[in-house]
Each structure stands twice: as C-alpha cells, then as structure tokens.
Amino acid sequence: MKNERFAKLAFPGLLAVATLLTSCAKFDAKKSTESAAAHIYETAEEIRAMPPCKARVVQTYPCYSLLRATDGQKFCIGSPSATREVSRFIETLSNTETYSFPDAFLAYQKQHPR
Numbered sequence: 001m002k003n004e005r006f007a008k009l010a011f012p013g014l015l016a017v018a019t020l021l022t023s024c025a026k027f028d029a030k031k032s033t034e035s036a037a038a039h040i041y042e043t044a045e046e047i048r049a050m051p052p053c054k055a056r057v058v059q060t061y062p063c064y065s066l067l068r069a070t071d072g073q074k075f076c077i078g079s080p081s082a083t084r085e086v087s088r089f090i091e092t093l094s095n096t097e098t099y100s101f102p103d104a105f106l107a108y109q110k111q112h113p114r
Contacts, residue, residue, distance in 0.1 A: 038066070038073075038074040038075050038076055039073075039075040039076070040064075040075070040076045040077075040079060041075065041076065041077045041078075041086075042078065042079045042081065042082050042086065043082070043083060043086065044083065044085055044086060044105070044109070047077060047086065047089075047101070047102050047105045048102050048105065048106065049102075050075075050101055050102050052100070052101065052102065052103075053069040053070065053071070053073075053100075053101050054069065054070045054098050054099065054100050054101075055067040055068060055069040055070065055075070055098065055099055055101055056068060056095065056097070056098045056099070057093050057094065057095040057097075057099075058074065058095070059095075060090065060093065060095065063078055063079055063080045063082065063087070064076050064077060064078030064079050064080075064082065064090060065077050065078060065090045065093050067093075067099075070098075077089070077090055077093075078090045085109075085112075085114070088112070089105060089108050092108060
C-alpha cells in the first residue's frame with residue numbers, strides 16, 4: 001500500500017525534473033549554435049567583471065538570456081549551471097528595455113542581498 005502511494009507521488013516529481021533538465025539541455029544546445037561567438041557570463045563574479053556596455057535582451061530561455069550590445073556584439077548571461085542569483089537576475093530582464101551592464105546586475109544585487 002505504501003509503495004503504491006509512493007509510486008503515485010514520485011512519478012509526477014520525476015516527470016517535472018526530467019522535463020526541466022531536458023528543456024535546459026535543449027536550450028543549452030541551441031545556445032551553443034546561436035551564440036558560438038558570444039561571450040557567456042555564468043557567475044556573479046564574471047558579470048561584475050564584464051566590460052561596461054549597454055545591451056538589450058534578444059531572447060530569453062529558461063536557463064539564460066541572449067543579449068545584444070549597442071555595438072552589435074552578442075553575449076549570454078546564465079546557463080544551466082548558473083547560480084540561483086544569476087538565474088533570478090535573468091528572470092527580471094525584459095526585452096523592452098536597454099540595460100547598462102554590469103550596473104544592472106549590481107543594482108539587482110543591492111535590491112536582493114543574500
């Protein structure tokens with residue numbers, strides 16, 4: 001009886017995890033072809049150290065965002081292995097705004113201290 005209840009509860013959880021992992025893997029593969037020449041910033045330290053620029057979100061995926069700077073250069077923020085802080089930051093980005101980097105991330109960190 002307990003095993004049946006466990007199986008009924010475990011299956012939806014496993015399905016959700018599998019869906020999330022495969023979606024990130026699929027988007028990670030897409031990222032590799034889409035941004036082969038783009039720089040990737042995966043950690044807070046990398047974002048803080050990035051050269052200053054103004055950029056707009058081109059595309060948002062579950063694990064990262066692809067951005068284009070005003071000089072035309074593309075770069076990514078986040079990845080499937082990004083920290084929670086970076087993942088939450090990319091959730092706040094909108095494709096209707098132009099952001100100054102790394103200032104936008106520094107402002108996010110001030111508003112959301114760990």
